[in-house]
Amino acid sequence: MAIVERLRAGPATLTxxxxxxxxxxPAVLKHVRILESCGIIAGRRVGRQRHLRLRGAALRAAVTYxxxxxxxWEARLDSLEDYLKRVDPKE
Numbered sequence: 001m002a003i004v005e006r007l008r009a010g011p012a013t014l015t016x017x018x019x020x021x022x023x024x025x026p027a028v029l030k031h032v033r034i035l036e037s038c039g040i041i042a043g044r045r046v047g048r049q050r051h052l053r054l055r056g057a058a059l060r061a062a063v064t065y066x067x068x069x070x071x072x073w074e075a076r077l078d079s080l081e082d083y084l085k086r087v088d089p090k091e
Contacts, residue, residue, distance in 0.1 A: 014043075014049070038058070
């Protein structure tokens with residue numbers, strides 16, 4: 001999540017992504033590769049550096065998918081809240 005959050009601010013190099021994380025650069029690269037394989041981020045090499053950016057289309061598709069379940073889960077959570085109020089009326 002931290003990688004995606006960082007890239008929301010704009011493109012960055014792999015080194016810039018890894019600096020604030022408590023991970024080795026190879027571990028960061030492993031996460032980056034997974035995000036690339038999912039189409040969430042795109043990377044390109046410039047010399048010895050790897051430049052990364054978010055891919056908006058992939059994120060929009062994920063949001064659309066998750067949004068389709070929002071109404072379902074809101075209804076379920078409302079039902080759970082009602083149930084808990086009946087079981088423990090102190091709340």
